[in-house]
Amino acid sequence: MLVPGKIQHIICPGNLCIKEVHDYLKTLCPDLHITRGEYDEEMRYPETKTLTIGQFKLGLCHGHQVIPWGDLDSLAMLQRQLDVDILVTGHTHQFTAYKHEGGVVINPGSATGAYSSITYDVNPSFVLMDIDGLRVVVYVYELIDGEVKVDKIDFKKTTTASH
């Protein structure tokens, strides 16, 4: 899967930290979207970003700017502010996928299992989104005790929610 050409977009909330990781991701897929984490050396990553993929508007933000950290209601506010169906955020190193009236908040967790003051026992994880029409299927891959566990969550966008 992590072979060049299979993924159309990469969305990354931040804290890649060094250029080499950025370059590596670029080799997997040239359409790379990143926002700035507090440890990113690259100063030019934006604080937030929005993009459209198919029928969905996506928002991206690392999340250290949204206080309290990891608080879903506060993140929902950011989602309303960015006016997006799906908000992708990070910082907590803990996978979550949360649906509320305004849309979906997804936190893919930490791809490397890095230390976090917020989460104990971080398991490395990442998320694949399959966007098809008004439906998005979220596959979460977690490395737990040496084994890869995959889970799947479905979201449908209702057309009445006019954005």
Added chain:
Amino acid sequence: MMINGIEDEDKWLAEGIAAIQHNAFYMHRALDANNLREALKYSAQMLSELRTSKLSPHKYYELYMRAFDELRKLEMFFKDESRHGVSIVDLYELVQHAGNILPRMYLLCTVGSVYIKSKEAPAKDVLKDLVEMCRGVQHPIRGLFLRSYLAQISRDKLPDIGSEYEGDADSVMDAVEFVLQNFTEMNKLWVRLQHQGPGRVREKLEKERSELRDLVGKNLHVLGQIEGVDLGMYKDAVLPRVLEQIVNCSDDLAQYYLMDCIIQVFPDEYHLQTLETLLGACPQLQPTVDVKTVLSQLMERLSNYAASSTDVLPEFLQVEAFAKLSSAIGRVIEAQVNMPIVGAITLYVSLLTFTLRVHPDRLDYVDQVLGACVKKLSSKPKLEDQRAKKQVVALLSAPLEKYNDAVMALTLSNYPRVMDHLDNETNKVMAMVIIESIMKNYTCISTADQVEVLFELIKGLIKDLDGTAADELDEEDFNEEQNSVARLIHMLYNDDPEELLKIICTVKKSIMKGGPRRLPFTVPPLIFSALRLIRQLQSQDGDVAGEEVPATPKKIFQILNEMIESLSAVPSPELALRLYLQCAEAANDCGLEPVAYEFFTQAFVLYEEEIADSKAQVTAIHLIIGTLQRLNVFGVENRDTLTHKATGYSAKLLKKPDQCRAVYACSHLFWVDDQDGIKDGERVLLCLKRALRIANAAQQMANVTRGNSGPVTLFVEILNKYLYFFEKGNPQITSAAIQGLIELITTEMQSESTAPNAASDAFFASTLRYIQFQKQKGGAMGEKYDSVKV
């Protein structure tokens, strides 16, 4: 032999071929007429063309081949006694009447071939006769080709075991004797070719001479194929004679080629059993012979032999192959005083490759090879030659690649000694190789001792070595190096907290020597290692009563503090601030209020004194607020001091929108959703109101400076915060207040002086939608929102 010009040569060759064809024509006529006398006459004339001195080896070969083809027809004629009526014995005598020796010998060999086939005399006798009579032709090229002819026609007629020409006992020895003699004479002739001709001509000659080498080498192939030559005969008869000739001829071209031939032609088992003898020849070769390649080839073959089957391995041990090769290489290096250092090291690389393939379990052997290399390197000043440096890197990389375990390398006592002889540049290259090996193989470096050795090995990356200035280095390269070290630090781990702490301290000692350029790379990973350790200790139950345990969170926090302090030398205030906050939170989780407070103080000091950039301040203050919001270890006084500072700094940010956002973020400092969390509704409201005032001021400023109001986004954000606390049950937030805000925003948006803004509109709209949604939820939430009209 004189070479005048290619055109002349072509002319002579053409003339020679024409003459051969001319005589051949008449010879054929004679053969058809079964006229022996005429046949002999014309064949002799034909063969006289081979008496020429004018042709280069290459051209002579062409002429020779023509004659060769014709002689086959003659041979067929000789074989059929009914055609010429002369017995083979008589024929053998008859052809010796030919006038000149060269045609005489070719004819004799041709008859000899038939003679042997007829079995009227033992093969060995005929062969002996022929090989000795060929001595009569001492001209290098003519002699070489004549003997080559002899070799060719005798190949299938040797008195080998099981061959139809096998004589009585020891006939194999006769066959061997014959081939050896022919070989020896051919080699002598071949070597003699080089002594002719001056200067530049000689160069051309050497090249042409080289083309003839297979003629000589063929004999060894033949020897290799004689069935009767077993290990014993090879050892006693064949090898010593061949080596004798090789050493005595003192010709580098011949020596190199023939040594290589031996290695390729004879079975590996034989080489193993004659190792000492074979190797004994090497120091006796000319200094210009590339003996490294010869030895490398030998070791390569032996390695493959060892790999072919496990049964073979005991043999290697039994003949002490490693010891013999090792000492042979030592002797060669000693003997060839002018061998450049790269040659010696290449030899050691070959030996090491052999050792790793044949005796991978013998780390002592591996260490020995490295030790020999150290000795050699010690005799010279620091390495200058690029190729030599590359070879040393290859030498040191080989064990890493073989074992896929850098820890192995750490146990080899000579490994660091070899590295010491590298210049700084190459030292770093090697250090990167080591780190890459660790990363690639997920090698676990798990003791402080191992870490110490490792960091000593890679010291070129850790600190400035004598004579280098860090400024000289290309920035990208430097970053790559340091990032590798950082990655490495993440790989150092042990389940046992005591050992892990030792490791951390060892690394800390090392990286502290790195200087300001390196610290920002190396300190963070170590900090996080330490934080992880603290978390691990947390989960273990408290101190064992009465025991002084080195690894306690308190002690580790001290170490953390020292490390972060070192960043002030860089200076890296933003990084240090983040790390202080991480430590504060970790201290909080351990229940260590003074420690947490101290870390927070440090963070604030940095904020006050070192972080001047406004954008950096915004991020920093949010990190401070976000961290502080999560901490529950502080008593009321301490907490008040810190929240007061946080809100104060929030209000003092440069840009009004930033102020506004930071201040409403502070509202969360006074409301924590936990069971025991602080829930100070009044102070929350104070923050929100203050944020509102700042938003208002921002609006008015925008009015003044730009002639229209800025976006109402800030108000919508604050509205959302009101909703947040409203839902959480903050009694100070009333539905009336919310209503008021909604109306305020609506008015602002409709106001003439406000420029339309799609983003704020959408934001407000979705906020209202949210309220509507909550109202429709019914139940407690619906009730709450009942009085809010959208």
